[in-house]
Amino acid sequence: MRIAIAGGGLGGLTLARILHRHGIEAVVYEREPHRSARPQGGMLDLHPESGQRALAEAGLTDGFRSWARPGGEEHRILDPAGRTLVHHTPEPGSFAGRPEIDRTVLRDLLLDSLPGGTVAWGHRLTAAAPRPGGGWALTFDGGHRADCDLLVGADGARSAVRPLLMEADLIPVATLVELTVRDADRRHPGLAALVGPGNLWCVGVNRVLAAQRTGDGSLRVGITLRPDGTPIGTYRSRDALLDLFAGWDPRLTALIEAADTPPAPRPIQAMPAGTRWAGRPDLTLLGDAAHLMPPVGEGANQAMLDAAELAARLAADPGTAIPAYEEAMFARIGPIAEMSARVQAMMLSPTAAGDITRFFTRPAADSTR
The missing domain is CATH 3.30.9.30 (D-Amino Acid Oxidase; Chain A, domain 2)
Structure with missing residues (x-):
């Protein structure tokens, strides 16, 4: 099976890495000309049940711990007068919570774990057409072409692959x-x-x-x-x-x-919470391409977990992998997307200071942090 992954972000690279560990090779087509073409953003807190789980399946836990900063989990919330409303301090040196890591460092960790040539830089997907015998004919900016049996859209909020499955009103x-x-x-x-x-x-x-x-x-x-x-x-x-x-x-x-x-x-x-599409056996989405959510801490973590679950299903049974992955992903993402929308609305409400304080000081069993 020739697998093409559109997008060399955290989700696409995690998928390529875990597939490689299963002996399944893929090509990641990335629009950027090289790994340092643009800043990758600030810190990211990796959750044990999603981002850290995916890195464990990628065999990169030791690398993650060598670069992560548990102290970066410290979180202070103030009101406009500078008064402290919430101050979360992690246990020093502990990786039990959600340690922070720079996005650039995490991306480099994934890139360095892949065989040379896995990432095709400077390949912006402009068109994908179904082939008569199955799979996809891909066309990239500049005229380069390639074929694949399975196309995975991991190309973010403005995905070029998403319209092949659905039209999503953002x-x-x-x-x-x-x-x-x-x-x-x-x-x-x-x-x-x-x-x-x-x-x-x-x-x-x-x-x-x-x-x-x-x-x-x-x-x-x-x-x-x-x-x-x-x-x-x-x-x-x-x-x-x-x-x-x-x-x-x-x-x-x-x-x-x-x-x-x-x-x-x-x-x-x-994207509206609960967004789904009618599946195809040779095409799927992960990360923001599949379930773009407000940026409240779940996006990258869920993209990496998508990748881990998709890779595991492809390794176990390629014939049923896509529908099984999508059904499980839709069920998992639904409540997370709804929670993310509520938190985003809460943060930008007229009563945000009180709402956020209550949210972050709930009993640990009820909290998302």
Whole structure:
């Protein structure tokens, strides 16, 4: 079976790695020209039941633990006046929770575990046509062509493979503006201390100002806003962003003022919870291509678990793998997508500070953290 994986993100690479461990080779077609073509984002907390489980099946637990930062799980939530609402401190050095790892480091760990030539860089899929005898004829930007027996769409929110199975109406759920404060410990020690080793959320009415520490000593600052029809270009102005947080504690707005990069806004969308498609035996989706959710901590973890479950089924019985994988995935993702939508709405509500405090201080048996 010739397997083509569209997309070299965490889900696609995890699938390729676990298939390789089962003696099944695949080609990952990635649109980026090389692994360092663009930043991969900030930190990611890997959950034991999903992301860490997938890495265990990939044989990469030791590598993960050598790079992960358990202290990065520390999480503080403040109100606009700078008062602490929640302060979660992990057990020092413990991997029992959800340790953080830089996305770039995790992606490199997966890339380095694959045989040379597994990833075809600079291959943006532009068309896929069913072949008369089954499988797919693939066409890439620039005219390159390839065939496969099974096509897996792991190509993210704006998947080129998804339309082959369904038309999904994406729902706007937020506007995200990102900035970076470099070399924070040396240049902005006060901000570094404020953020700490993990994540900081400052929750106001219909908006969140957040920051997280990355492995290179930078602070990644994120502003999340309700989608209210404001032109996205408005948020490219630092002054416009500061106006949104007028009256907030100056220690918090200093995260915007100290940023070394210009504000980078982008819309955040999600698929309706419960989205399904009519299956095909030679085509499937995983990760954001299959179940794009609000970014509240589940997306990458579920993509990696999708990959682990799909790989296991392909290794056990290729003939029934796709329908069995999809039924199990739909059942698993449904409640997670609904929870993610509730959390996203809660974070951007007029009563967010109280709602979020109650959410994160529930008894451990009822909490998602």
